[in-house]
Amino acid sequence: MTSSSPTTLLRALRDLDLPDHPEAVVVDGRALSRAGLREVAVAFASRLPDAGPVAVCAEPTLETVVAVSGCLLAGVPVVPVPPDAGPAETAHVVTDSGATCWAGPRRDGVDLPLVEVPTAPTAGDRGVDLPEPVAETETAIVLYTSGTTGAPKGVVLSHRALRTGIEGLADAWGWTGDDVVAHGLPLFHTHGLVLGVLGSLHLGSRVVHTGRPTPQAYAATPATVYFGVPTVWTRVARDPEAARALSGARLLVSGSAPLPVPVFERLRELTGHALVERYGMTETMITLSTRADGERRPGWVGLPVGEARTRLRAEDGGEVPADGETVGRLEVSGPMLFDGYLNLPETTAEVLGSDGWFATGDLAVVDADGFHRIVGRESVDLIKSGGYRIGAGEIETSLLALPEVQEVAVLGLPDEDLGQRIVAYAVVAPDDADDALAARMVEHVAADLSWHKRPREVRFVPSLPRNAMGKVQKKLMLDVPG
Structure with a gap:
């Protein structure tokens, strides 16, 4: 993909000829159609003072979805800030990212111009044109992630990385515009924001954010696909009534950490579903997953997704046999990789080689069929x-x-x-x-x-x-x- 290729991220949000729904996006009970979201997102983009980046206080609200969508449509880098971040962490993210304005509720110590986020169009907002698409290689989002030492690092992801990662999951999970995705995950990291919200806006599925990821909220939300982390699924497994309410779904997806095998088995008993387990990092998008049309083996995270490639390396750099037992260092390559850590070229070079392979820091095994199991971190930190x-x-x-x-x-x-x-x-x-x-x-x-x-x-x-x-x-x- 050349730098002149325009981005097609948020394809369904850009294309108003696709079927729409009055509740295409629902966050904690508040809804917008895709046409309505596009209108207010473009209006937000028109209010930005410059080319950003824009720091967004990423509360689980409709305003967050509008602000993030507006930035991406305008080709302006977006920097989600955890709403529970304290003054030290917030100051680091704002300063390190070079954010030029702030969207969302004011935070102490943030001295940036505030851009109001509309959730309903005003007379002055109507008729604003959709911004011209930017090159796919341009930065889409900077997500801050904790390493083993020091302050959080800014992970720079391009429009291309987000798009290819999402489309790989669409293939693996049979994810289409006919789906309804439900989750209650935070909107400042990959799982909740990039997959749950931006993935739905790209593929055309409806998305319902439940406000909080409680078993009761999931059970009360009709959907075909539910996203959750192991903590959520453990709580669902302890609530048989809520678990059985999810039996009509097409897929239950678990990620962000290993899912305990007893939870997998209990949910299969209660819902009739073997959960889809997947593996990824902020730096890599989702690179491994079991498939909607394939085997789902408890404790295993499946096969490479889309254009992702993986390899396991021994301590001496040699290849690890695909025997399902020998542990190796997991490395990943593909167009969904991050461009590097913001302002940290030496740190980037330590993990992202000139050959395009990223050292994840995780240890894994792979069997003869290409199925992967993550066994832990090289570091305990x-x-x-x-x-x-x-x-x-x-x-x-x-x-x-x-x-x-x-x-x-x-x-x-x-x-x-x-x-x-x-x-x-x-x-x-x-x-x-x-x-x-x-x-x-x-x-x-x-x-x-x-x-x-x-x-x-x-x-x-x-x-x-x-x-x-x-x-x-x-x-x-x-x-x-x-």
Whole structure:
């Protein structure tokens, strides 16, 4: 694809000759047709002061959908900001992205021009032309994701990456304009925003955001496809009445973290559906999935999607045999890959080779049929909790700002509900080690970073195990009693 090729992302939103519906997009009970969404999205785009990027406070609202759609239609990069991000994280995202304006509710410490987001057309908005499409290689979105250390990194994704990733899933899942997609996931990361909303606006399916991803909300929302993370599906499995209400669906899809096999089996028993499991990262879109017309094996994430390619490498760089048992480092290539980490060329070069292969940091096995199973991270510092990917390093940095905390290490420990729960091991003075300090540490992270990044547990320890170089040995800490 050359740089002169125009983008076709959001194809169904651009093409008003396609069948429409008065509730093509529903967010927490508020609805717009595709024609109505296009009108207000174009109106929003016409109000932008420049070519962006635009920081969008990505609450689960219709305004978020309008703002993101307007930016993409106008070819202006969009930067979703988690609505629960604290001042430090928000300031980092706004500054690092170079955002020139803000859309959505005002946030403390954000000194950017505010662009109002319409959800109903005004007289002055009517007749505004659809912006000319930009080249597919232009940046569409910058999604901030936590690594193992430091502040979140901006993942730069082009229009082409989003389009090819979505169209690959359309093939794998038989996803068409006849579908109704339901989910209640956050609108500031790949799963909820790019797949759930932008995927539907590209393929022409209706999309219903339930406000919150509760079993009751899913059960009350008629749909053909439901998206959820393992935490959601675990809760659905514990509510037999809600689970049975989903039996009329075409597909139940799980991702963002491994789905426990007992949950897979329980949902198959209650709904009659074997869940589709898939694997991806912010940097890669979805690269592996079981198929709507193929085998769905619990604990396995299936085959490469669309134009994605995968390979497993041993520690010496050699190929790993496709025996379903030998573990290798998973690498991914294809047009759905990110362009790099914003403002971090050296960090990008560490994981994205000149040959176009991206080192995911995940370990996997593959069998003779090409089926993949993810077995874990090379590092223990990336925590997957409740569908979020959370870096331990930024939580540690935040906690070390408290004067009482002398040393701290953050780990993700197995949790039946969340997948992993965030646990902080802290070294403090003996007189300070009490429940009041633990509660204050939790509250500090929730306010400074994000609510979902707060430790679920604080354990006070006399020291942290270190090697001769002074590095904390987190693997040894997995056996530290609570």
